[in-house]
Amino acid sequence: MGTPDAVAVGLATMIGAGVFVAFAPAARASGDLLLLALAIAVVVAGLNAHSSARLAARYAESGGAYVYGRERLGTPWGHLAGWAFVVGKTASSAAMALTVGAYLAPGRSTSLAVVVVLAVLALNLLGVQRSARAATVIAAVVIAGLLAFVAVMLLAPPELLVESAPRSDPVGVLGVLQGAGFLFFAFAGYARIATLGEEVRDPARAIPRAVLIALSAVAVIYLLVAVALLRSVGSEWLSARVSPLAEAAEISGVPWLGPVLRVVAGVAATGALLALLLGVSRTVLAMARDRYLPHLLARVDQRGVPVAAELSVALAVVLLVVLFDVRAVIGFSSVCVLAYYAIANASAATLPAGALARSIPVLGMIGCLVVALALPLTSLVSGVLVLLVGAATGWLSHTARTAGGEGG
Numbered sequence: 001m002g003t004p005d006a007v008a009v010g011l012a013t014m015i016g017a018g019v020f021v022a023f024a025p026a027a028r029a030s031g032d033l034l035l036l037a038l039a040i041a042v043v044v045a046g047l048n049a050h051s052s053a054r055l056a057a058r059y060a061e062s063g064g065a066y067v068y069g070r071e072r073l074g075t076p077w078g079h080l081a082g083w084a085f086v087v088g089k090t091a092s093s094a095a096m097a098l099t100v101g102a103y104l105a106p107g108r109s110t111s112l113a114v115v116v117v118l119a120v121l122a123l124n125l126l127g128v129q130r131s132a133r134a135a136t137v138i139a140a141v142v143i144a145g146l147l148a149f150v151a152v153m154l155l156a157p158p159e160l161l162v163e164s165a166p167r168s169d170p171v172g173v174l175g176v177l178q179g180a181g182f183l184f185f186a187f188a189g190y191a192r193i194a195t196l197g198e199e200v201r202d203p204a205r206a207i208p209r210a211v212l213i214a215l216s217a218v219a220v221i222y223l224l225v226a227v228a229l230l231r232s233v234g235s236e237w238l239s240a241r242v243s244p245l246a247e248a249a250e251i252s253g254v255p256w257l258g259p260v261l262r263v264v265a266g267v268a269a270t271g272a273l274l275a276l277l278l279g280v281s282r283t284v285l286a287m288a289r290d291r292y293l294p295h296l297l298a299r300v301d302q303r304g305v306p307v308a309a310e311l312s313v314a315l316a317v318v319l320l321v322v323l324f325d326v327r328a329v330i331g332f333s334s335v336c337v338l339a340y341y342a343i344a345n346a347s348a349a350t351l352p353a354g355a356l357a358r359s360i361p362v363l364g365m366i367g368c369l370v371v372a373l374a375l376p377l378t379s380l381v382s383g384v385l386v387l388l389v390g391a392a393t394g395w396l397s398h399t400a401r402t403a404g405g406e407g408g
Helices: 003-058 065-072 075-104 105-125 130-155 174-185 190-194 204-233 234-239 245-252 257-289 305-323 327-330 333-348 353-375 376-405
Strands: none
Touching: 003 065, 003 130, 003 174, 003 190, 003 204, 003 234, 003 245, 003 257, 003 333, 065 075, 065 257, 065 333, 075 105, 075 257, 075 305, 075 327, 075 333, 075 376, 105 174, 105 234, 105 257, 105 305, 130 204, 130 245, 130 257, 130 305, 174 204, 174 333, 174 353, 204 234, 204 245, 257 305, 257 376, 327 333, 327 376, 333 353, 333 376, 353 376
């Protein structure tokens, strides 16, 4: 893939999750300070992007922070990063599939979600180049729909809104940070670019550029959407919605845009699922090569497609879709992803650089930990428990290998 293809993969992931999933709970947490929460999420994501880009340029191979942690901090930390990514993003994949079902077939959301997972799997098995072309088309459709929404809400906003109940408590620092945590869930797509290191032409140049372009574009789009929502319907109305963009458009001066946005939302979530499955399967491939997952998952076909990893990840996503709802699978995903980026930042801090450049990953790591700790308690506890399981297996495996090597 070239730089435009890599940018499209990142855009399809970030835009799919952020606009259609995260704004309502973020508004519920941060209220009228939604823009401040968005700014914090952008800053944390930008710090992480800087660290990810530097690391990806140095280690141009599949695996992302799994590889970075392994090479810079030691094998157990790499294993923990890979575990956090695979678990967190497998849950995110299930959330995207369920989002497609909720928007397009509310009465049969689970069945449609399973069909979407299988369809995306078939596309990915055809090879990453075709997947990248599909991501380009999806990103273009979603961006066009979002820009149309912004224009309508600013030029023909709703004239009358049903009053919502006032907030029972004022928004504090915790609420703003929690809102940033929900919005950060939307910005994590640039990691998909880094995990495609072996499949990008001239990765040392293309990956940092693709990360910067994709993140900047999404930040601008999110800002426009947030301003349009706050100016037209307000944070109270927004916080009580299930599908805020479509519902806001349906009561605007251009109501036919609402059904269009429901279709666009389905396309966006499908694009996010496509890019997520690409990234997760490549991390599974890297961990299987190092035998931290069953070595069977390291098999690739003659075109270099990791078929076994793709199939295993898709099966896990289908199981989550069938067994849990959207809130359950998103619950611990953000915590795991923030832990993943914290390890990436810690890895970047070990790279040779000046004092200013070295301070960026330190700030990024602190930002990840603070935002993770501000998330709802159930999400935090479930995420920490999953991470502890991964850490324990990683340390035990590393200790056993070290002892075996010394014994030999």
